[in-house]
Amino acid sequence: MRDEVRVTIGADEDLVSARAEARALADHLGFSRTDATLIATAISEIARNIVVHVGTGEIVLRAIEDERRRGLAVIAHDAGPGIRDVQAALRDGYAGDSGLGLGLPGARRLMDEFEIVSEPGCGTTVTMTKWHMLDELEMLRERRRRG
């Protein structure tokens, strides 16, 4: 399995493939079933925002690592009108009674790191990461493998 997967988001059905791809990559990277579900749920929300508010965009799923841990980074980008007030969009219930507006704050709670960069006219990029801690045994094995 490749360590980077790109999913084009343009329609409703693309959410289904984005969720499936996220789960497959998370499994491949050794995430627990629960973590894979948290990641897939966060991606579903971000992908829906693209479909509903912009129409098209792209989500990149990427395996990342540092010395201690492995992770899965999600980079969602669209070239839409941008979010005028990012801080407000991250508050619960921002979109009012429509029931929308749960997506961004909810997704943020499911992931370890979460960042939105958005400028009016330049689109929006959401970057979010879930880390998978290696336990001691795995770290020893990893060290040996690398020599």
Next chain:
Amino acid sequence: MSVAILHHGEYVIASIQSDLSDREVMALRDDLANRVGERRARGLIVDVAALDVIDSFVARALRTIAETTQMRGAETVIVGIQPDVAIAMVQFRLNLEPLRAALDLDEGIQILDRLLHRGSPDAR
């Protein structure tokens, strides 16, 4: 659509068979509202065991299904929420009020029986 719909006495059982797109979720919502009326059902069970993601959209649709069927004279129970899906829903802080949930189909039927036939020993 990958939802199996069964009729069991005065209950309608909708068993979701695979992950659904948003459009399919909306179609299910509309179909169930109709069906509860057509069958004069008193109870509706939605089995979501095959869903490995319940995000805000699906949660809202389930809530709408429960509220709509109640206006059509039936009670709804959601069964089969997977353990990892339950964890994600709690961490997300999805509000499921006023949804009623049960572990599996058997328990869902028991809940409906209790709700609808409270106190009548020869019920059903």
